[in-house]
Amino acid sequence: MQRRRIGRRGPSRPSARPVRPPVKAEPPAIVPAPETGVELAIRKGDGLEVTLLWSRASGRVWVVVVHTFTGESFRIEADPANALEVYRHPFAYCLGALEASERIGYGVQQP
Numbered sequence: 001m002q003r004r005r006i007g008r009r010g011p012s013r014p015s016a017r018p019v020r021p022p023v024k025a026e027p028p029a030i031v032p033a034p035e036t037g038v039e040l041a042i043r044k045g046d047g048l049e050v051t052l053l054w055s056r057a058s059g060r061v062w063v064v065v066v067h068t069f070t071g072e073s074f075r076i077e078a079d080p081a082n083a084l085e086v087y088r089h090p091f092a093y094c095l096g097a098l099e100a101s102e103r104i105g106y107g108v109q110q111p
Contacts, residue, residue, distance in 0.1 A: 052087040
């Protein structure tokens with residue numbers, strides 16, 4: 001059995017730094033860029049901001065409603081044929097969008 005000398009600096013050993021196991025590099029996650037939209041219409045009143053947006057790339061249309069006092073917001077995917085109606089009455093379409101999102105995975109979303 002070999003004895004180690006212990007001095008003020010602790011046990012004697014080579015001064016090399018301890019070897020750490022290599023860190024496995026994870027491939028970068030592919031996160032889709034947030035869809036930016038062209039603002040088609042906006043209205044503000046009573047602490048609400050309602051915006052109608054359209055994507056040039058996908059042709060999708062949606063309405064974003066923001067409660068300016070609390071910062072809460074939601075997004076409703078709209079059919080281009082009735083997008084203006086969704087813009088004018090977003091709360092009438094909100095419940096239907098919530099039910100659809102549960103069935104098919106889209107609809108009202110946090111922006």
